[in-house]
Amino acid sequence: MSDNQQDVIVQVENVDKFFGDFQALKAVNLTVARGERVVVCGPSGSGKSTLIRCINRLEAHSSGRILINGHELTDDVKDIDAVRREVGMVFQSFNLFPHLTVIENLMLAPKLVRKTSKTENRELAMEMLARVKIQDQAEKWPSALSGGQQQRVAIARALCMNPEVILFDEPTSALDPEMISEVLDVMIDLAKEGMTMICVTHEMGFARSVADKVVFMDQGEIVETGPPATFFDSPKSDRTRLFLQQILSH
Amino acid sequence: MIFDLELILDSIPQMLMGLGLTLQLLFLSLALGTALAIILLLMRISGRWVLAAPAMAYIYIFRGTPILVQIFIIYYGLPQLELVRESILWPILREPFGCAIVALSLNTGAYVSEIFRGGVLGVDRGLKEAASALGLSARQRFIYITAPIAIRLSLPAYSNDVVSLMKSTALASTITLLDMTGIARTIVAETYAPYEVFLSLMVIYLVLTWMIQRSFGWIEKRMSRHVRSEI
Ligand SMILES: Nc1ncnc2c1ncn2[C@@H]1O[C@H](COP(=O)(O)OP(=O)(O)O)[C@@H](O)[C@H]1O
Ligand SMILES: [Mg+2]
Numbered sequence: 001m002s003d004n005q006q007d008v009i010v011q012v013e014n015v016d017k018f019f020g021d022f023q024a025l026k027a028v029n030l031t032v033a034r035g036e037r038v039v040v041c042g043p044s045g046s047g048k049s050t051l052i053r054c055i056n057r058l059e060a061h062s063s064g065r066i067l068i069n070g071h072e073l074t075d076d077v078k079d080i081d082a083v084r085r086e087v088g089m090v091f092q093s094f095n096l097f098p099h100l101t102v103i104e105n106l107m108l109a110p111k112l113v114r115k116t117s118k119t120e121n122r123e124l125a126m127e128m129l130a131r132v133k134i135q136d137q138a139e140k141w142p143s144a145l146s147g148g149q150q151q152r153v154a155i156a157r158a159l160c161m162n163p164e165v166i167l168f169d170e171p172t173s174a175l176d177p178e179m180i181s182e183v184l185d186v187m188i189d190l191a192k193e194g195m196t197m198i199c200v201t202h203e204m205g206f207a208r209s210v211a212d213k214v215v216f217m218d219q220g221e222i223v224e225t226g227p228p229a230t231f232f233d234s235p236k237s238d239r240t241r242l243f244l245q246q247i248l249s250h
Numbered sequence: 251m252i253f254d255l256e257l258i259l260d261s262i263p264q265m266l267m268g269l270g271l272t273l274q275l276l277f278l279s280l281a282l283g284t285a286l287a288i289i290l291l292l293m294r295i296s297g298r299w300v301l302a303a304p305a306m307a308y309i310y311i312f313r314g315t316p317i318l319v320q321i322f323i324i325y326y327g328l329p330q331l332e333l334v335r336e337s338i339l340w341p342i343l344r345e346p347f348g349c350a351i352v353a354l355s356l357n358t359g360a361y362v363s364e365i366f367r368g369g370v371l372g373v374d375r376g377l378k379e380a381a382s383a384l385g386l387s388a389r390q391r392f393i394y395i396t397a398p399i400a401i402r403l404s405l406p407a408y409s410n411d412v413v414s415l416m417k418s419t420a421l422a423s424t425i426t427l428l429d430m431t432g433i434a435r436t437i438v439a440e441t442y443a444p445y446e447v448f449l450s451l452m453v454i455y456l457v458l459t460w461m462i463q464r465s466f467g468w469i470e471k472r473m474s475r476h477v478r479s480e481i
Contacts, residue, residue, distance in 0.1 A: 056382075056383055058379050058382060058383065077387075081385060081387065084382065084383060084384070084385040085385045087383070088383070088384075089380070089383035091376060091379070091380060093376050095374075095376040095377055095379065095380035096380075097377060097380070097381075097395060098377075098399070098476055099398050099399055099476055100476075101476075108384070108386075108394060109381075109384035109385060109386060112386055112390050112394065113384065113385040113386065141475070141476040142476075143476060154380075157384070158383075158384075161384060161385060
């Protein structure tokens with residue numbers, strides 16, 4: 001593996017994705033380097049979720065190549081498991097395990113996947129809960145927490161696997177407005193610590209201040225990619241301009 | 251019509267002598283039926299046609315025919331086959347008790363596996379995806395996420411099925427077993443007092459039903475601690 005490849009964490013090459021006859025991704029190319037923060041935006045149904053779900057194989061891409069830290073994603077279960085260990089994911093709907101307490105939610109994957117000791121896992125879990133500033137909720141059931149707290153627990157749960165990159169799929173879209181900032185703050189902290197992130201979001205303030213690269217998708221294609229300054233202030237494509245007008249006008 | 255109170259007071263203790271047998275029929279066939287249900291469920295959700303199809307056929311047949319007929323086939327029909335008489339199962343199938351257990355278990359297995367399948371299908375897909383994303387294997391996802399949640403979802407329907415099974419144990423009296431219903435029928439044959447005896451029998455079954463429902467109510471409450479928010 002060359003030095004150059006080591007610095008690339010996610011490489012999406014010419015990826016198509018079909019659901020039956022419907023093409024959700026059209027020849028998508030995306031390269032994410034270690035430590036890079038990428039924000040993906042675009043209208044609903046443009047394929048943003050499909051793209052990041054292909055990156056950790058919750059969906060199988062139809063053609064093209066996806067490499068994570070040098071591992072190519074194929075049908076081989078071993079590859080998929082190897083990739084999933086390196087890729088964390090945070091969902092719009094939190095998806096905390098309702099039958100486990102907060103700390104058990106965090107300790108489960110380390111126990112089953114890394115097979116580390118219980119004390120070790122507990123320590124790690126408490127450390128990650130502290131990182132998202134929610135350690136005092138460790139013994140509660142997820143249903144007892146607010147949406148913002150649940151999403152922070154979900155982030156801590158992903159962090160426990162020490163991923164190379166974290167994928168966020170509209171992490172604040174299901175939240176009440178007053179809880180959005182507590183989640184964004186945690187994400188900003190992660191970004192500052194150098195975490196590689198791919199983040200689908202319509203929080204343009206977050207994109208402007210945190211992203212190294214903004215990707216605009218429409219109808220399954222990546223229409224435009226650029227640093228936030230050029231993306232927001234001088235978009236090249238009309239479609240981007242139209243989208244930005246719509247999203248910034250409310 | 252005047253009830254013969256003395257007869258009632260007399261027959262209840264006699265019928266309760268059959269309670270042990272009723273409970274044996276209930277608990278044994280519940281345990282075996284539940285184990286069978288899990289096997290059928292795993293076959294159905296295996297995603298492999300060779301496993302799923304036989305399980306579906308089995309469930310269709312056992313849910314689509316009267317349990318009484320199933321009991322009769324096992325008790326009267328199977329012993330006609332030499333194959334059965336020479337098999338290691340013969341000591342079980344020779345006895346009416348064994349036949350009743352086999353029939354009740356096979357029948358309950360079919361019903362309960364459908365109940366469990368409903369529970370499994372009810373588990374939020376997002377939770378399974380979250381578990382995949384954390385690197386859990388398919389087996390780990392089933393054991394640690396799907397199964398515990400599915401069990402909680404299945405519990406109310408399962409408890410109804412336990413009540414049904416409890417009532418079905420009365421059918422064992424048709425193949426000479428002296429469970430509570432069997433004893434009741436003997437008393438009626440001797441006293442010609444069907445009202446008193448069968449009404450008392452109903453009361454006993456009602457109490458059993460009530461006890462089963464209460465127990466499951468308690469289990470459900472314990473298992474749904476996580477949805478109450480005060481903890
Ligand atoms: N499992 C699926 N089956 C069929 N169509 C799907 C499936 N998932 C997504 N799609 C379709 O693919 C398109 C892109 O969806 P998605 O990636 O969820 O968009 P976005 O996240 O940008 O809103 C949509 O038109 C959606 O209906
Ligand atoms: Mg989406």
